[in-house]
Amino acid sequence: MTINATIHLDELDLQILDILIKDARTPYLEIARVCHVSGGTIHVRMKKMEDLGIIRGTKILLDMPKLGYDVCCFVGIYLDKASSFSAAIEELTNIKEIVELHYTTGEYTIFSKVICKNIAHLQDVLLNSINVIKGVQRTDTLISLSQPIDRNVQL
Missing domain, CATH: 1.10.10.10 (Winged helix-like DNA-binding domain superfamily/Winged helix DNA-binding domain)
Incomplete structure (x- = not known):
C-alpha cells in the first residue's frame, strides 16, 4: 500500500x-x-x-456522558468573508467545548463538534463564545441524538 x-x-x-x-x-x-x-x-x-x-x-477515549457532558452537537459556522478565517480559527481553538474543527466545502465555512454538559451550557457556548467572534456571521446547530457508529478507519 x-x-x-x-x-x-x-x-x-x-x-x-x-x-x-x-x-x-x-x-x-x-x-x-x-x-x-x-x-x-x-x-x-x-x-x-x-x-x-x-x-x-x-x-484516551472518555465516556463524556459519565463525566456529565450529555450534549454532543455539530455547529456549522458561517464566516462573513474568507479573510476572517485565520482569526476565527485562533479564537475557536480557545473554546474547550469544541473537540473537532473542520474547514469545509459546501454550506458552512467551518464545521465543529461541540460537547456540552446540557442545553443551557450549549446555549452559553453559542451565544457567548462562538457567535461573539469577529467574522462569525451566524451558526447552525445540529444536536446528535445518538452515535450508533464510532470507529477509526479500517485499513
Missing part, C-alpha cells in the same frame, strides 16, 4: 496498524505473537511509523 509518494507500508505495517486500531493498548509482544515476528521487529516498525508521522501519539 502506498500512502503517498514517499511513504510505503508493507503488509506487516498494515497488520500492526490494524491490531492497534482495534485496541491501541495491545502490548508489542502480543502484536509480535499475532504477526509471527519478534518484539524487536514490532518496536522498530512502530518507531518507523512514528517518525514518518503515520502514528501521531495515543489518545
